[in-house]
Amino acid sequence: MDADPPSPLLALYLAKRDELKRYFTVRMRSAEAAEDLVQDMYLKVSAASSEEIGNAAAFLYRLGSNLMLDRLKSQRRSLARDTGWRAVTVSTLGGQDLADEPAADEAAAARQRLALIIEALNGLPPATRRAFRLHKLEGLTHAQTAEAMGLSRSSIEKHISAALKHLVRTLAA
Structure with a gap:
């Protein structure tokens, strides 16, 4: 062919x-x-x-x-x-690229702190933990948190104050 x-x-x-x-x-x-x-x-x-x-x-x-x-x-x-x-x-400083990620040791330390915070929050009574979560993590005001939980605003303020004191004591130790 x-x-x-x-x-x-x-x-x-x-x-x-x-x-x-x-x-x-x-x-x-x-x-x-x-x-x-x-x-x-x-x-x-x-x-x-x-x-x-x-x-x-x-x-x-x-x-x-x-x-x-x-x-x-x-x-x-x-x-x-x-x-x-x-x-x-990309960020540069003096002609060198800067990493957007934290250093490995900083990331490890942050994970350890987060684990301590979660452990401390799990040690709270359920109502205090829920009030803290709604207000600090979900961004609700004290009044909105009180309405969501069916409690008074004063009770919510006491729950959040107790949660913060518990976190400070636990993390300081």
């Missing part, structure tokens, strides 16, 4: 491939980028219709130049997007 002979444009591309690679290596200042570009050219040329092109060599150089410009534009857009993202999300 004989393969179809390559189109005249593809045959010219294959003959000039090394020359095209050298030409675009100089223009792109990178042999790897030029190799990728010449490979992309091959994909375009092999998929091109077999209609006759007046100056096939000029067509190949124009195709390569257009692909190169498309890559440069894409890289610039990418760089602008990444620079914008970096400016919004």
